[in-house]
Amino acid sequence: MTQDELKKAVGWAALKYVESDSIVGVGTGSTVNHFIDALATIKADIEGAVSSSEASAARLKAAGIPVFDLNSVDSLSVYVDGADEINHHKEMIKGGGAALTREKIVAAVAKKFVCIVDESKQVDILGAFPLPVEVIPMARSYVARELVKLGGDPVYREGVITDNGNVILDVYNLKILDPKTLEKQINNIVGVVTVGLFAARGADTVLVGTQTGVNTIE
Numbered sequence: 773m774t775q776d777e778l779k780k781a782v783g784w785a786a787l788k789y790v791e792s793d794s795i796v797g798v799g800t801g802s803t804v805n806h807f808i809d810a811l812a813t814i815k816a817d818i819e820g821a822v823s824s825s826e827a828s829a830a831r832l833k834a835a836g837i838p839v840f841d842l843n844s845v846d847s848l849s850v851y852v853d854g855a856d857e858i859n860h861h862k863e864m865i866k867g868g869g870a871a872l873t874r875e876k877i878v879a880a881v882a883k884k885f886v887c888i889v890d891e892s893k894q895v896d897i898l899g900a901f902p903l904p905v906e907v908i909p910m911a912r913s914y915v916a917r918e919l920v921k922l923g924g925d926p927v928y929r930e931g932v933i934t935d936n937g938n939v940i941l942d943v944y945n946l947k948i949l950d951p952k953t954l955e956k957q958i959n960n961i962v963g964v965v966t967v968g969l970f971a972a973r974g975a976d977t978v979l980v981g982t983q984t985g986v987n988t989i990e
């Protein structure tokens with residue numbers, strides 16, 4: 773199977789975590805796009821979705837699924853999203869598609885985070901994928917200098933503005949041995965909006981697409 777077929781397999785497998793008559797938290801990316809396609813087939817059974825990006829909101833609406841503002845929703849039973857890397861503790865690097873801030877917000881509201889990945893995303897140690905950090909534009913150089921002090925090599929993602937009007941620094945050459953501590957340290961840098969380390973709130977369930985089928989890690 774191709775990587776996209778593995779993504780499709782986990783996207784469809786995530787349907788079983790969707791509760792009838794619920795509002796579903798929906799992430800962003802090529803793997804989630806398959807989940808949205810799957811969700812469209814049961815749209816009559818759900819109330820709608822809360823989206824983590826303008827891109828996913830447009831895809832949901834095009835599929836005929838109502839999209840709600842998070843402020844009008846008290847709770848979400850499930851949030852389904854992909855990842856750029858995930859370790860054996862269900863901690864992730866996310867934000868390759870620049871949607872990390874809204875993803876972290878929607879994930880925080882959801883009771884259960886189901887992460888859907890193909891097997892290439894599984895790692896022992898996070899950090900080979902450059903860590904995205906969303907930053908207020910005027911703080912970009914200052915935050916970059918602070919990230920160097922933490923041992924990384926930040927690179928400005930040129931030409932990218934997030935849905936929130938901010939910029940992204942991708943931090944290379946990190947070997948993240950303590951994700952929870954690094955998440956806190958980067959969160960504490962003034963000017964940082966969100967770091968794409970999802971460790972304090974990791975995934976609850978991981979669906980991994982492999983050549984021999986979808987593995988579920990609880």
Ligand SMILES: O=C[C@H](O)[C@H](O)[C@H](O)COP(=O)(O)O
Binds near residue numbers: 867
């Ligand atoms: O900002 C993007 C998100 O964090 C995605 O979940 C992540 O980049 C994985 O995307 P994909 O499913 O396209 O590999």
